[in-house]
Amino acid sequence: MAAEIHSRPQSSRPVLLNKIEGHSDGVNAAVLIPKEDGVITVSEDRTIRVWLKRDSGQYWPSIYHTVSSPCSCMSYHHESRRIFIGQDNGAVVEFLISEDFNKMNHVKTYPAHQNRVSDLIFSLESQWVISTGHDKSICWMSTQSGSMLGRHSFGSWASCLQYDSDTQHAFVGDHSGQITLLKLDEQTCSVITTLKGHEGSVGALYWDPVQRWLFSGASDNSVIMWDIGGRQGRTLLLQGHHEKVQALWYLPLTHQLVSCSADGGITVWNMETTREEAPQWLDSDSCQKCGQPFFWNIKQMWDSKTLGLRQHHCRKCGKAICGKCSSKRSTYPIMGFEFQVRMCDDCYDTIKEEDRTPLATFHEGKHNIAHMDMDPSRGLMVTCGSDRVVKVTHSSFTTFTDVFPKLKSITFCCGTENEMFSRMLMLLFLYTGSQSGLGFQQSIIKLKAYFILDEFVIGGKVQETSKASVAKSMEEADSLQEVKHTHTHTSFL
Known part of the structure; x- marks a missing residue:
């Protein structure tokens, strides 16, 4: 690994290295092969492909395998070269890839779900494959015997999954916007808590076991950081996307969160800075600034002989206010609002110009992003989506100049x-x-x-x-x- 240290920060814009095309349908997952110039993809066209970089600089499929049903998700374990594929028919298929990445042998088929598999994770420590599905369930199966160990059902489609191997806790996001924390055992499981904060279906989760932070992205275009580590349930709201968030990745060494959305937006969040929690929205029958009634407050409208007003909320203080008392908009990055949001006039006057300094950077992936994988040691990122395109980019989002300002060009x-x-x-x-x-x-x-x-x-x-x-x-x-x-x-x- 080589690093050139400069006296000022360098551009962090992702640079496109390769574009992989050839799928006949949307690509649902793509992962970088560690220590290899290779990418593994699974697609709605029922194919599993291993792409290796040739001397020409282009990626060509060294493995092209077709299964019986569209491939919806994937979990790859590089040390053992085991790959688990979730399918649209509810099955999970395990393969073993050869050392030269030119052959793939079938190992087991797990009858996991009655409907599409939405996400899955292989745990080497427990020798489990854990999956979620559109049959509103999570199940965990033994990779040694191939048998089902346990299952738990939810009230909505289970859409995404994260797992802590040390504690055997699973995080499951669903289409209702909730995240359920489960403790899995050999035969049973227990529900620890339910996290509620999103107003749309949860599309992506990322768990950092060191800080014990959980990141979630949803169709409400927002990202939430949940502090599971014991800080009184602290949550941070991050709003920096125009479309639903479908992929997340946290870089612990640089304290940066990378989030990707359906419109190709890539946002890099600085999570090392001190941030404030967004307030809960307050309920009121009248404006908490001027006292004018809202349109459902029939009694006050009758008594004051006035028409009711529409209710809004100040994003900084959370008070219920009318449109006249919240005529201004502002960014407030310290609270996660990188775009302009509604502020009451009083809160707007308290915001200084330096408070509007962005705490995130924005980039364009220029294609639909449904899944992302990163190799921070090589500065590589791969993205894929419904446009059937896989992009490999150099994504060196960080420099070391902030720690060592004395260095110039060493x-x-x-x-x-x-x-x-x-x-x-x-x-x-x-x-x-x-x-x-x-x-x-x-x-x-x-x-x-x-x-x-x-x-x-x-x-x-x-x-x-x-x-x-x-x-x-x-x-x-x-x-x-x-x-x-x-x-x-x-x-x-």
């Missing part, structure tokens, strides 16, 4: 097989490299590298993933050392 190279630790090693090289440019001795450079590593890892486990937090700790350590140097009148070097 290039460092480092690499490991593990994505997280390769990023950490890069940070170590960047910090020590910047110090070496200032003339520090090698022993001190190594010591500082150990200090940084201690901020990231304790007892062999990752404890911190924020670049900003680590950089702040190092600055405080440097300041303390300078104070000590002043008092002792001795040189640390």
Whole structure:
């Protein structure tokens, strides 16, 4: 992996590398093959295809397999090369891909659902394949025996799924806009809670097990971050799309959320900044600013001999207001409103110009996006959708200039097989490299590298993933050392 450090942020616009065409119907899922120039796709045309990049730079199908029913979703496990395909007829089919990605053998067929499979996940730890379907159910099956272990039904189509292998908790989004948290066991399950916040069907979920954040996208064009980790049920509303949100991906090392919508919109959210929760909308029979009755308040209209007004809500304070008291619009990114929304006149006057600074960036995928997969270690993103097109783009959304502003045009190279630790090693090289440019001795450079590593890892486990937090700790350590140097009148070097 190589990184060039510049003195100012670089453009984060996704760059189209390849366009894969050839499907005769919509592509429902596409995943990047780790450590390979390859993509796996499943389509409504009943095909499973493995595309490998040739010397010509184009992707050609090395595997072209047709099944009995349209392919609706996919889960691929690279270490074991096992792939699970959900179908329109309710079945889940397991295949094993050869090491050279030129052959695929059938392993099992699981009779999972009575209707279309909407999403599925393979858990290596529990040896389960978990799936949701349009028969309003979630089921989990043993990949060893092929038998059904358990099933739970909902009141609406189950549309998307996420699973925490460590705790065996499943998150299921449905067409009513609800998200159900379940605890799965070998034969039974228990409902933990139901999350309600969307006004449209939930189309995408993403679970970050480190921060214990759940992200959901829905047909109401919004994204919600649910803090499952214990912060009193905190939720953050993010509105930055014009169409329904159908794909999500969270990048924990850079604290960025990537969301994609049906119109091709790609929004990158900065989740490291401090944000405010959007208020709950208040109920009232009259405007909470001027007191004028709303049109259903018959008694007050009769008493005041006036016509009722339409009810609106201020997005900043949540009060029920009339149109006259909310004549202005404004963005308010700290609360997730990247587009202009209704504000009452009082709240509008409190918003400063710096409060309108965007906390998200917007890009155009230029095609329908129903599914997305990312390989952050290579800066690659693949998107696909109903337009039958698969796009592979370079999506380096981040730079390291915010952590190391002293560096100008120095290039460092480092690499490991593990994505997280390769990023950490890069940070170590960047910090020590910047110090070496200032003339520090090698022993001190190594010591500082150990200090940084201690901020990231304790007892062999990752404890911190924020670049900003680590950089702040190092600055405080440097300041303390300078104070000590002043008092002792001795040189640390």
